[in-house]
Amino acid sequence: MDPHSTIAEFSLVKGGLLFETERRLRRGPRKRHDLVWRALGFSAIGWLPLLLFSLPSGGATVNSLFLELQIHAQLLIALPVLLAAEPYVDGRLCVAVRQFINSNLVAADGLQTFEEDARRAMRWRDSYLAEALLLILAYALTFITPADATRSWTLSGDGFSMAGWWNLAVSQPLFRFLALRWIWRGVVWSAFLLRVSRLPLTLVPTHPDMMGGLGFLPICQASFSPVVFSLAVVVAAYTSRVEHKGLSSNPVVYVIPLVVIAAVAVVLVFAPMGFFAPQLVQAKRRGDEGFSKVASNHSRQFEHKWFRRGPEPELLGAPEMSSLADIGTAFTLARRMRLLPFDMRALYAVVGAALAPLVMLLVADRQFISVLKFIHEGLR
Structure with missing residues (x-):
């Protein structure tokens, strides 16, 4: 077995509950445009039902939705970018990890520890518990946010409309989960760099x-x-x-x-x-x-x-x-x-x-x- 196989396969993206679920649902080999369709698909899940649920309520409700710049920015711009950035960021991080080895920056007596640190980072990446806690936190942040009466498209009578419930139950938690997952990845990567900085470097x-x-x-x-x-x-x-x-x-x-x-x-x-x-x-x-x-x-x-x-x-x-x-x-x-x-x-x-x-x-x-x-x- 290649002693540096862990380094060659290093990734902070290809793991975790959501990644494994997507991998099992996907049939056939990965295609060139899968990334684009994946980003558009998640964006559509978050945004399209809001429009469809608002249409029966009339033009005023639809106009209120279209004036909601924050929702469109979250679901039509930020959310796809969070997903589309995954292969780019992951590729750069993988190159950085290999660079430590290729440039002989890690002393010979620290190579084994370096690999162990890389494996630990990927174990944290694969943690189902971590992603479950991030999802719970995403829902908590969504439901503790007070309802805004100026968002007429989210309200119907004395309660939430269908669009409002979808926004609370799916759209907002989805975006916040993806954002929190990137924060978690940043924490994992920073912890990896901290451990590397304690190795004997040349x-x-x-x-x-x-x-x-x-x-x-x-x-x-x-x-x-x-x-x-x-x-x-x-x-x-x-x-x-x-x-x-x-x-x-x-x-x-x-x-x-x-x-x-x-x-x-x-x-x-x-x-x-x-x-x-x-x-x-x-x-x-x-x-x-x-x-x-x-x-x-x-x-x-x-x-x-x-x-x-x-x-x-x-x-x-x-x-x-x-x-x-x-x-x-x-x-x-x-x-x-x-x-x-x-x-x-x-x-x-x-x-x-x-x-x-x-x-x-x-x-x-x-x-x-x-x-x-x-x-x-x-x-x-």
């Missing part, structure tokens, strides 16, 4: 990524951007609903919640990078000490040959010049080594995903110019 102070060879991790973390976008879409839609109810007429009401979401997303997505800071500090100290000694000896020998000996040696083609440049480059890289894996492109991806719904919302509500004017006045 970080290289002179690695060109200036992160000891961990430069792939921030890029990997940025793969969670679609999940951030999904949650930001819902927050933006909710903000729009609050504004339309007359609780605020200031266009900046659109901006502040999404800026907060962006800040929180950056903290949550990149916080696991801090687990590696102690080993990066140690590697940097080793690099500073080792390369200072090497650079000092090399510079002393260079000075003795070129400045303290007899006639000047031939400059053209002198190997000492190349070695001096090389040792200077290595020394600079070691000195510039970061104490935290960080990449600006990854940061832009997460922040952009969190703020992307803002542009769509402001354009839809014709507030884009107002916000630009507010920002311009604030900068003056």
Whole structure:
């Protein structure tokens, strides 16, 4: 058996109660467009019955439903994106796990523990109990939310309409379960990184990524951007609903919640990078000490040959010049080594995903110019 088979098969998506149920219901081999149909199918389960149950009540009820931007954002945008993001995020995480091995970042005496940590993460992924608790939490969050009398499409007489009951029993729990499942996956992945950060790692102070060879991790973390976008879409839609109810007429009401979401997303997505800071500090100290000694000896020998000996040696083609440049480059890289894996492109991806719904919302509500004017006045 391949000693690294667990690493090759690592996945945080291909497991759990919902995945196993779908796998057993699916007949025949997986096809190219299955992912699209799966996302559309779940979206239709959540949204289409709301429309069908509202039609018999007349045009006013249907109009009330179509004005419900938050519901459409949840079920027609965020929910499909949460499902469609699974293979992308899973692929990036799998590449990151293999990169630890392929780049020899894990010392030989830590390989077995590394595999055990990967198997533990997949056992957590497969936990039926965890998904059952997430489903219970999704229903709890749905039913503790007070009924909103302004949602006429959810009410009929003194109680809920059929559309209202479907929203409570299926649509909202479905979306919240999928969102909570992504949070659970993030917890499992973060726990895996925490355990890996405690292994003996062979970080290289002179690695060109200036992160000891961990430069792939921030890029990997940025793969969670679609999940951030999904949650930001819902927050933006909710903000729009609050504004339309007359609780605020200031266009900046659109901006502040999404800026907060962006800040929180950056903290949550990149916080696991801090687990590696102690080993990066140690590697940097080793690099500073080792390369200072090497650079000092090399510079002393260079000075003795070129400045303290007899006639000047031939400059053209002198190997000492190349070695001096090389040792200077290595020394600079070691000195510039970061104490935290960080990449600006990854940061832009997460922040952009969190703020992307803002542009769509402001354009839809014709507030884009107002916000630009507010920002311009604030900068003056």
